Amino acid sequence: MKIEIKLRDLNRTVEISRTDGQLRFALDGRSLGADAIEIAPGIYSILVAGQAFEARVDSTGGALRVSVAGREYAAEIVDHRQRKRYRGGAIEAEGRQKVVAPMPGKVVRVLAAAGDVVEAGKGLVVIEAMKMQNEVRSPKSGTVERMLVAEGQAVNSGDVLAIVV
Amino acid sequence: MFRKILIANRGEIAVRIARACKEMGIHAAVVFSDADRAALHVRLADEAYAIGPAPSRESYLAIYKIIGVAQRARCDAIHPGYGFLAENPAFARACAAAGITFIGPSPEAMEKLGSKTAARQLARAVGVPTVPGTVEPIEKFEDALDAARKIGFPVVLKAVAGGGGKGMRLIEQEAAMSAAWREASSEARNAFGDARVYLEKYLVRPRHIEIQVLGDHHGHLLYLGERECSVQRRYQKVIEEAPSPVMTPELRRAMGEAAVKLARAGGYANAGTVEFLVDAGRNFYFLEMNTRLQVEHPVTEMVTSLDLVKLQIGVAAGEALPFTQDAVVARGHAIECRIYAEDPENNFSPSPGKILARRIPAGPGIRLDDGIYAGWTVPNEYDPLLGKLIAWGADRKEAISRLKRALDEYYAMGIRTNVGLFRRILNSPDFQNAEVYTRWLDDFLQQPASVVTPGDREQSNADDAAAVALAMWHFSRNGSPEVQKADAPGLAASEWKLDGRREQLNRAPRT
Numbered sequence: 001m002k003i004e005i006k007l008r009d010l011n012r013t014v015e016i017s018r019t020d021g022q023l024r025f026a027l028d029g030r031s032l033g034a035d036a037i038e039i040a041p042g043i044y045s046i047l048v049a050g051q052a053f054e055a056r057v058d059s060t061g062g063a064l065r066v067s068v069a070g071r072e073y074a075a076e077i078v079d080h081r082q083r084k085r086y087r088g089g090a091i092e093a094e095g096r097q098k099v100v101a102p103m104p105g106k107v108v109r110v111l112a113a114a115g116d117v118v119e120a121g122k123g124l125v126v127i128e129a130m131k132m133q134n135e136v137r138s139p140k141s142g143t144v145e146r147m148l149v150a151e152g153q154a155v156n157s158g159d160v161l162a163i164v165v
Numbered sequence: 166m167f168r169k170i171l172i173a174n175r176g177e178i179a180v181r182i183a184r185a186c187k188e189m190g191i192h193a194a195v196v197f198s199d200a201d202r203a204a205l206h207v208r209l210a211d212e213a214y215a216i217g218p219a220p221s222r223e224s225y226l227a228i229y230k231i232i233g234v235a236q237r238a239r240c241d242a243i244h245p246g247y248g249f250l251a252e253n254p255a256f257a258r259a260c261a262a263a264g265i266t267f268i269g270p271s272p273e274a275m276e277k278l279g280s281k282t283a284a285r286q287l288a289r290a291v292g293v294p295t296v297p298g299t300v301e302p303i304e305k306f307e308d309a310l311d312a313a314r315k316i317g318f319p320v321v322l323k324a325v326a327g328g329g330g331k332g333m334r335l336i337e338q339e340a341a342m343s344a345a346w347r348e349a350s351s352e353a354r355n356a357f358g359d360a361r362v363y364l365e366k367y368l369v370r371p372r373h374i375e376i377q378v379l380g381d382h383h384g385h386l387l388y389l390g391e392r393e394c395s396v397q398r399r400y401q402k403v404i405e406e407a408p409s410p411v412m413t414p415e416l417r418r419a420m421g422e423a424a425v426k427l428a429r430a431g432g433y434a435n436a437g438t439v440e441f442l443v444d445a446g447r448n449f450y451f452l453e454m455n456t457r458l459q460v461e462h463p464v465t466e467m468v469t470s471l472d473l474v475k476l477q478i479g480v481a482a483g484e485a486l487p488f489t490q491d492a493v494v495a496r497g498h499a500i501e502c503r504i505y506a507e508d509p510e511n512n513f514s515p516s517p518g519k520i521l522a523r524r525i526p527a528g529p530g531i532r533l534d535d536g537i538y539a540g541w542t543v544p545n546e547y548d549p550l551l552g553k554l555i556a557w558g559a560d561r562k563e564a565i566s567r568l569k570r571a572l573d574e575y576y577a578m579g580i581r582t583n584v585g586l587f588r589r590i591l592n593s594p595d596f597q598n599a600e601v602y603t604r605w606l607d608d609f610l611q612q613p614a615s616v617v618t619p620g621d622r623e624q625s626n627a628d629d630a631a632a633v634a635l636a637m638w639h640f641s642r643n644g645s646p647e648v649q650k651a652d653a654p655g656l657a658a659s660e661w662k663l664d665g666r667r668e669q670l671n672r673a674p675r676t
C-alpha cells in the first residue's frame with residue numbers, strides 16, 4: 001500500500017507492508033526501521049532509530065493535521081488508488097464539492113447564491129459559534145450549484161452548507 | 166455551616182466549587198441549561214436542576230429561575246463563580262430577599278468597587294494611586310494641553326463614551342497634541358455621538374499585577390499576595406503566575422496595603438481582586454476591582470497552600486478568617502495557562518465539537534482544573550474555556566519546565582486547542598526572562614513562529630514518524646488489510662490463552 005504525503009513542504013511516499021506479522025515501512029523507497037502501533041484511532045506510538053514518538057492525526061473540520069514531538073503540522077495525503085486528496089485546508093477531490101459546516105453553530109450570513117461563480121477561498125457562509133463568527137470558504141474555484149442553508153438556521157458539524165461544482 | 170449550596174455557574178468553575186463543597190461535607194446542587202445536560206459539573210454534583218434553553222439569558226443569567234431552584238431545593242447559599250451573575254448587585258439583592266446567602270461581597274460593596282468609575286473615585290478619595298489624568302472631560306484644547314504638560318508626555322486621549330479604541334489617541338510629544346485633539350474628538354463624535362474626551366498618562370509597557378484580597382464579617386481584611394497577568398491577548402489574560410517575577414517585599418506590602426485600604430473603604434468582604442498596572446519604575450496604579458473569585462485563583466492557592474473557595478464559603482457562613490496577615494507566606498512559584506477550544510493558527514476562532522480522546526497531564530506539581538471529558542461535546546453557546554493547567558515549582562524555572570512537560574502530555578482530539586500557543590510562549594526568551602508587558606503577546610504574535618533547523622537528526626526522525634502516522638491513519642480509515650490486522654492484536658490470542666493469563670494475574674502474589 002503506497003501513498004503520497006505532503007508535510008512541512010516536503011513530498012514523500014510512504015509504503016506499508018506486512019511480513020511475518022510485522023508492519024514494515026518504506027519512506028521514499030527506502031526501508032525505515034520503524035516500529036509503529038495504533039494506541040487508539042488517530043493516536044500512534046512510533047519508535048524510529050531508538051527515538052520514541054507519539055503522533056496524533058486529526059482531521060477535525062476537514063483540515064488534516066499531524067502532531068508529533070510537541071509540534072503540529074498541516075498535512076496532505078494523496079492516494080492515487082482512490083484519487084482522493086486530503087489537504088491542510090479542505091478535502092479537494094475532482095468534481096462536485098460538498099461544503100460542510102466545520103463546527104456546530106448558527107448561520108448568520110449567506111454570502112453566495114446558487115449560480116454564483118466563486119474563486120477558491122471565497123466566503124460562502126458565516127457561522128456563529130461561541131459568540132465568534134467564522135467564514136466557511138469555497139474549497140475550489142467553480143460555480144455554486146446549490147446553497148442549502150439560510151440565515152438564522154442552526155447547523156451541526158458536518159452538515160452540508162453548499163455545493164460547488 | 167451551610168448544608169447545601171447552589172452553584173449558579175457551569176464549566177470548570179462549577180466543578181471547582183462542587184469539589185470544595187464535597188470536601189466540606191456540603192451538598193453541591195447545580196443548575197444546567199439544555200446544552201449542558203451531559204456536562205461534567207452535572208455529573209459531579211449531588212443535585213442538578215434544569216433551568217431552560219442554551220442561551221445564557223434564558224438560563225444561567227435568569228435570576229428568577231436560579232432563585233426559584235435555590236428555594237425549591239432548600240439551598241442555604243449560592244456560589245456564583247465568575248462571569249454570569251457573579252458581579253450583578255441585583256442578583257445579590259435577590260438572594261438576600263429570598264433569605265439565601267450570596268457567597269460574595271454585599272451588593273453595596275459591589276456597586277462601590279465593581280463599577281470602574283465609582284471605584285476610581287473611591288481610590289482617589291482614599292489615596293490609592295490611579296493612572297494620572299483628568300477626572301472630568303476636557304472642554305477646550307488649551308485645558309488639554311495644560312493637563313498634558315502637568316502629567317508629562319506620553320499621554321493618551323480617550324473618549325468619555327469610549328470603548329474599543331475609538332476616539333483614542335496616543336500623543337508622544339507636545340507638537341502632536343493639536344492634531345490628536347481634533348481627531349480624537351471627531352472620532353468620538355462619529356462613533357458615540359459624544360465628542361467629549363479626557364486625558365490620561367500613557368504607561369510604557371506596563372505590567373498587569375493584581376492583589377488577591379479576602380475579608381470576613383469580623384473586620385478582618387487581608388491580602389494574599391499578587392498574581393502577574395501581563396501575558397494577555399487583546400486585553401484577555403492568557404497566562405497568570407504568582408509571585409510576580411518583578412515583585413519585591415516592599416512593593417508587595419505597599420500594593421497589598423493599598424488594595425486592603427480600598428476594599429475596606431468599600432465595605433468589602435469575601436474574596437476579591439484589586440488590579441493594578443505597574444510601570445518600569447515599579448510605580449503602581451489602580452485599574453479596577455473584580456468583586457468575585459477570579460479565573461486565575463489557583464496560582465494563589467498553589468503558592469499559599471490556601472483553598473480560596475473553601476475560605477469564601479467559610480467567610481460567607483460567618484466564620485472568622487482562620488489566619489492573620491503574618492501567616493500568609495508564598496512558597497515556590499505557580500503558573501497557569503487557560504486552555505481554550507480555539508485554533509491559534511486560524512485567528513483563534515472557536516473550535517467547539519466532540520472530544521474524541523484526551524490525555525490528562527499529571528505528575529509532580531501539576532493541577533488541572535477543567536470541566537470536560539472524552540466523549541463530551543463542547544457546546545458552542547458559551548465561553549470556550551476548557552480548563553486551566555497549573556504548574557507549581559520550587560522556583561519559576563521549575564514551574565516553567567513542569568508546565569512545558571505537562572503541556573506535552575495534554576491533548577484533546579476532535580477539537581482544536583491553544584496548547585501550542587503556550588509552548589511558543591513558554592519557550593520564548595522574553596517570557597523566560599519575565600520581560601513581558603500587557604501588549605507583549607500581541608507584539609509576539611506578529612512575529613512568525615520559529616522555524617525548525619533543517620537537517621536536525623531528531624527532527625528528521627520526527628518527520629519520519631509523522632509520515633508513518635499519516636499512512637497508518639489513512640489506511641486504517643480507507644481499508645487496508647495490512648494495517649487493519651495490526652489494529653486488532655486481541656484477535657491473535659485465543660480466548661483460552663487469555664483466560665489462562667487472567668487466572669495468573671488474579672493469583673495472590675508469592676511472598
